[in-house]
Amino acid sequence: MTQLEQARAGNLTPAMKIVAEEEHRSTEFIQAGLAAGNIIITHNPHHPQGRPLGVGQGLRTKVNANLGTSMDHIDYEEEMLKARTAVEAGADAIMDLSTGGDVVALRSRLLNEIPQALGTVPVYETAVRTVKKGKRVVEMDPADMFDVIEAQAQAGVDFMTIHAGVTRESVDRLCAQGRIADIVSRGGAFMAEWMIYQEKENPYFAQYDRVLEICRKYDVTISLGDAMRPGCLEDATDRAQIQELIILGELARQSKDAGVQVMVEGPGHVPLDQVQTNIQLQKRLCENAPFYVLGPLVTDVAVGYDHIACAIGGAIAAAAGADFLCYVTPAEHLRLPSVQDVRDGVIASRIAAHAADIAKGVPGAREWDRKMAKARKALDWEQQMALALDPKRAREVRESSRPQTAEVCTMCGDFCAMKGMSEYLKKK
């Protein structure tokens, strides 16, 4: 039985207990959220040493780091280092988006060495298989699409992005809409291109029951991919995007009815003033299924700093109810990310997630900042470093510039307001 089925049956699983403890919530809260479909616990029992990850309403906002090879850059050791770096930096989940070289072997290493939840986009492996056979992506065999899902599920993948919302209906609406950037989702583009070339309906949509059957068997969480996510601000919140979201809402409902855990993916590039609207709309149309957002990026021009554009959008999105943030690295729109890019991306998204958790009142979030504030006022530098979101970085910067008086910093020296006020307020 999946965690969703267990919760509905009134059973308390070890995974629910682990999540409850980590989230400072009661087991009843977790169980009720699961049963209602507001919470998922992504945890494929086939993932060796895999750790259950709770995502959803009332829980800490989670952060995912994407990594993986591309045809232009294949270095397995570097990808493993990215995975370890992401985990060290505090990522809650990893998505392996490999499309170059031996993608099965790399994934197997990730599943064996990384206990954090692992996600994939199965159509990538189907595309890689097809190209290796000397065919084009538009010639993918639907049988291969389902075989890959089953093989990955058996190997222990915890959650999978399935682009089932890119249908004849949504592609027609896309064409009628007219967009600047059309489709920018890689998996979404594969499916749309396949549908146009084959003149057929999307197999993931047409045979969604097959997807459900496999995912139910291995308790794989379906992450409904947003093929129509806007690739620029100008395309945001348009009819193509919202049409797909309606279909995703229907598929989410169908998944839950089948006992399969499900979350929904969201934009993308969204102007700051449309972010909240997008969250409210997803929550309503998808009946509170957990929302997994990529970004959103609040400007198209922050090339080289898209982790910052993402942190702005992600913080607003998460404060408005998004549950899971997919990081964006400084390399986005430019190249495959480096190890340092991965680190910077994870930290930026964690800042966004935490700022949102304070706003949402997630248990424990505000207490962390209160402790930091007290350590700062006490000029207790050891505590400040220990409480930093990234203690390593905080220590490096602090140690690079030593003040004459150990208790202050080189910004203000002995003119330190914290120090002076403590002295004079005592006299008052």
Added chain:
Amino acid sequence: MTQLEQARAGNLTPAMKIVAEEEHRSTEFIQAGLAAGNIIITHNPHHPQGRPLGVGQGLRTKVNANLGTSMDHIDYEEEMLKARTAVEAGADAIMDLSTGGDVVALRSRLLNEIPQALGTVPVYETAVRTVKKGKRVVEMDPADMFDVIEAQAQAGVDFMTIHAGVTRESVDRLCAQGRIADIVSRGGAFMAEWMIYQEKENPYFAQYDRVLEICRKYDVTISLGDAMRPGCLEDATDRAQIQELIILGELARQSKDAGVQVMVEGPGHVPLDQVQTNIQLQKRLCENAPFYVLGPLVTDVAVGYDHIACAIGGAIAAAAGADFLCYVTPAEHLRLPSVQDVRDGVIASRIAAHAADIAKGVPGAREWDRKMAKARKALDWEQQMALALDPKRAREVRESSRPQTAEVCTMCGDFCAMKGMSEYLKKK
């Protein structure tokens, strides 16, 4: 006559024309905003080659970079390099917050070499003078406070932070409130400590007419300092802060009535869900005087990455109506910023400002992103690099990882969604 007095008299000044052109607004719009006190043009005629800077309602959100020596770190060449770096990175204004070494000589170089608006906090120089005489900050002579304002105005400083809102009333409320971090504003702490030690009212408040007289003479814009800005989330939006804001609103009114241009400074450390409230409150209590925010930082724990916490808060603040963002660098709370910190801080705040300008509908903001989106879809890399907020950085990252096919990037290689969709949508 100040720009405010000229606007009220119905005169169109060269500065108004320059600002109108830069902002894609009519001269009537600028003049009306100035006359109403919703817009300021900070421009001291004594600033050699100084360029007028418009700040306020309906205008592009501006970014300020703080720099300057401290007692622990005195390197004039480094500060000059920080200033040039900030300007290259796109800062609209510089604040010289020097408190170490020959602060007058450094400021003179800044005024002579940098045409961007220059701001100061005059009480810093008063404190430095006092300490050089072998006295403590709490022994500052009020005469020195006004002498410094006059000397700096004569030298060409465009805007000055005056901590006139830290009064007996607001300090009493601070003590009654009970805070974790008390006062974290350096200038605010100087004044509060002085008042407690001297048992006297704040001279900037008690003799505010003297401040106004000097600022009117040189058309120096007063930036009403927020001594009571929260130094941690827990202290945000408390009675001490709002009491000071009420006083600042009264002083802003008094300034405008005297023909002196004025803006108001704001927090600080503010939880994400209180940012908008803070902006609305300032706009109302200060009768739409331009709002200059430091941050706000939406978490206390992002040590080493406070430019990102600042970008999140700044974007939300500016979208809600803040007009001027003071950057925060990655070195905040740790040390005096390096040249690289200055660059990173300016870029992060520019991203926030631009994201907000899109949301606010500032003329030209959205068009920039539309051009980038079209360049991206056309796989026109030269245009993408040229349109980047920081073209230098974008080029560096792009060139560090060359794809096999020149038209794509190493993230997706030939699986590029932009490329594939263009090909297949043509066939449909």
